[in-house]
Amino acid sequence: xxxxxxxGVAMPxxxxxxxxxxxxxxxxxxxxxxxxxxxxxxxxxxxxxLGKTRPRKLIDTVWxxxxxTDMRSLSPLLQAPRLLP
Numbered sequence: 001x002x003x004x005x006x007x008g009v010a011m012p013x014x015x016x017x018x019x020x021x022x023x024x025x026x027x028x029x030x031x032x033x034x035x036x037x038x039x040x041x042x043x044x045x046x047x048x049x050l051g052k053t054r055p056r057k058l059i060d061t062v063w064x065x066x067x068x069t070d071m072r073s074l075s076p077l078l079q080a081p082r083l084l085p
């Protein structure tokens with residue numbers, strides 16, 4: 001069964017004899033990505049590194065960047081959480 005994708009397309013990839021479907025982000029000047037697609041792609045790429053809450057806050061902040069008065073406030077959102085030794 002192929003998973004639902006907000007991008008409309010999922011490409012199969014064989015991994016350890018099981019098929020995994022990964023979304024394909026295809027956009028061009030003639031076929032730009034929708035804002036929701038850009039949002040989802042950014043979250044999918046950042047979540048494994050930054051966790052689940054930081055990417056959401058960062059993406060929301062970037063969408064409203066004109067309201068940011070101090071760019072240094074983005075720094076904590078861009079840092080990966082520290083792992084305990």
